[in-house]
Structures are given as structure tokens and as C-alpha cells.
Amino acid sequence: MSENKELFKVEKSETVGRYAVASEDLKPGDVIFSETPFAYGPKSDSSCLCLGCHSPVDCAYLCSTCSWPVCGPECEQLKVHKENECQVFSNAKVKFQTVEDPTDVCLQYECITPLRMLLEKERDPKRWEEEISIMEAHNEERKSRPIWEFNQHNIVEYIRGPCKMDKYSEELIHLICGILEINAFEARTPSCYAIRCLFPKLAILSHNCVSNIHHAVDCNGDGELKDCVVTVRAAVDIPKGGELFSSYTFSLWPTLVRREFLRESKFFDCTCPRCSSPTELDTHMSSLKCQRCDNGVIISTNTADDACEWKCTHCDYKTNGRAVRKVFAAIQNEIDQVEYIGGPQGIQQRETIFRKYRSVLHPNNSYMTTLRSALIQLYGKTEGYTLEDLPDVILERKIELCLQLMEVLDIIEPGLSRIRGITLYELHGPIMIHARHQYQYGAINKEDFKAKLQESIDTLGKAVEILKNEPISQPEGQLGQMALSAHEQLKENFDVLVDTA
């Protein structure tokens, strides 16, 4: 395989428009392409952030040229701000209006990324013409949605009016808004703040609820396009001619929720194998337990119709998709209420919701899986719940949660997926500590202890294989570095660990 050769080609179909296929057999980890964004900046509904490095700000410091919020003198010099909206705002004397709470959504930021797109179009007309102007914007459908009026008021009229940029037509600005909404990907700044980036090649990939690629954005916050590069790798084996798929939704959501999101925001009905499977490829992420009989699970009778009948697999109990959607919304709401609660209270509240729905939902249902994923992050890291503090029963709980999550992830996030890497990392620690306790109490012999220790090291090794692809600018990349050195040390000190246990 030659260096820097792109390993995909673009094809077209009536149903999806452009899409990408592998031009060679690909192995997990093969780099398919990397690219810089055409533009990047605040997402829609952003709160106040620095227009240089995109970290949240309290709006106390304003750029000395345009008077919009930045962190300080260094950030106001960053190219992404200085050569974009800073010039427009200072020429047109558009001042930032003071806000009461900088952490609230600030509509003044809606225009920033579209404005950067317009300016980049001037600077790089060739790339605009060849890679951006041909993107899907779904403007015909979007015209009848509330978002159109919202954009008209907050972006189109703002740019053409106060920003004095009426040389850009309303149509062009709406096209840019549509292109961003349909094609932009989220990235995180080093301060972990979510921004959006328009990557022209990545945006060609069609959606599938089981992606076969892994993409990682190395966003350094240095204010240059080249400092925000995406690298796309094969996550699994992909044969030559096989389609490349990214996922536009959260993989832990159930089918009804994923399909609704894709219909509302990307304007298509997903018919991928996962959406077309009543059992979600046997994961049962959408299934409920039957309350009428002991063994049945309730599943959809027609995955192409979100309002269809849902039936028990064992008895004659029936309900419908609308009722199931309501149940899911209520549970999601309960989970959202505890989203920001950490510490022992966060653990207890999630375990309470988990217990509450254990008799209602299939053990692998999306919401049980979501709770598992959150609990895994809390057990072993919270005060009073650090790995060394955990009694065996809780170590066993963490191991069980990780293994159950992995069972689902192996199907919906196969191969080199970030969440698999993180879960494997979380699994290796409790396996090791639990085995040490067991050995110390005499519950297992030396050979069994050595086997468990090896299992923990191998699990960590698998985590390293995945997380080594994450950029160091991101928390997962830093975790990958930590995992790598821990893996090296554990391998080196295996005998000492056994002798001193």
C-alpha cells in the first residue's frame, strides 16, 4: 500500500446521492484518508465561547479589534478569528451585545460558522466549487421547517444587514446553512468544548447505524485549518468495493429514536440492517420485557413503520410503536435528570433507575446499556469508590457491567471503536484487583491468579490497540498514552506482581 494514497472512490446512486467505497481491501486501522476542514466554528445553539480557541468564556475580555469575546490577547491573534469574523465585525462595527449568562445559548454565535464558510469560499473558490457546492443541503425540505425562519432571522438577515455583507445572496447563505446542518461533524477542542467542522470527504460517506470506519479529529485549538485534521480509518475488515459507512447518530439509541433523528435532521428513512432487524441484530436494544408472560420480549412487527404493532414473542400481548416511543421518552427523561450528577450520589441514582426498569426492559435495551456505560465510568473513579476502595462485590459489578456492554458493542460498534477501547480499559483494572483479592484470601491458587493477571493485561492490550489511534489533543488519546505505558509496565513486571501479591 503506497503512502498517502487515498483508499476510497466516490460513486453515486439514486437513493443516497454520492457515497464512498473502498478501492482496496482494507484492514482495521488502515488510514483511508485524512483531510482539513473547509471551515469550522461554533455549533448551532452554542453558548458563549472564545472565537479563537473555542473554549467557554465569561465574556470579560473582548477582542481589541472587533470587541467580541475571546480568552485574551493570544486568542484574538488566532487566524480562525482574525482573518474571518473579526475583520467583518470591525469593518461593519458590529458589537457583541452583553449577555446575562454566558453559559446560556447565545444566538449571536449562529452567524459565525456560516460567515467563515462565505469567507473561505472567497479564499478557496476551487475547493468550494469542487467539494462544497455539490453537497446535499435538503433546502427544499428545510424551507417548510421552523429552522428556515430561524436561520433567515439569525443568520441571513444578520449577515446581509448589520454585517453589511449583502453581496452574498439569501439563497447562498441558506445553502451554506443547509450544507452545515446536513454535513458537518462534531469535534472537540482541547478544552472539550463541542464545535462543528465541515470535512468534505468525510461528508460523502453514507450513514449506517453500524459504522465500519473510525474517525478522529485532532483539534489543537491553534486557529488554523491544518490544526483541525480528521483521520478516517477502517474499523473492521472492508473488502475492495465495500461501501464505507459513518454513523450520523448515537449508536446507543434504540431504533425508533435513531430513525426519528435521521428523518428530522438528515431527511431520510434509515433502512440499514440494524434498523431493519426487529431485534436490532439480536442485541435487543429496542426490546421490552413482556409484563404478561415470563419469557416473552416485545418487538416491532414492521421495522419500516415506526407506528406499527409491537408483539410479544411468546404470548398474544400487543402494543404499538407510539406507546413504546413514549415509554422510551419517559426513561430518557429520567436518565437526563441525573446526567450531571457524579460521585456516590450519581452511582446510587443511576443504580436506582437501573433497578426500576430491570423488569420492564430487556437487559440489553438501549437505556440499560446507556446506564451501564455511565456506571462503568463512575465505579472506580469516584471518591469512596476508587478501584482500590471497592469491595469484591462492587468490583464484580463493574466487571459484569463492562462485559455486558462489550457484548452489545461487539455488534453495534465493531472493531476499532472509541467506546470499545474505553470499555476495555475500564475492564482491565477490576479484573486485576479482584484477582489479587481472591489470591490473597486463598480463593484462587497461584496459577489461576497468573491466568487472571494475564487476562487483565491482554484486555489492556486490546484497549491500547484501539486508543493508540486517538489524537493526543483529546482525552481518549491521553487515556491511550496512559494505557500504553501501563501495559508496558504490567508486561515487564508480571513476575514481581505475582510474587508481591
Ligand SMILES: C[S@@+](CC[C@H](N)C(=O)[O-])C[C@H]1O[C@@H](n2cnc3c(N)ncnc32)[C@H](O)[C@@H]1O
Ligand atoms: C452527509 S450527506 C452524505 C453525502 C450525500 N449522499 C451527497 O451526495 O452529498 C447526507 C445525506 O446523504 C443521504 N444519505 C446518507 N446516508 C443515507 C442512507 N443510509 N439512506 C438514505 N440516504 C442517505 C441523505 O440525503 C442525507 O441527508
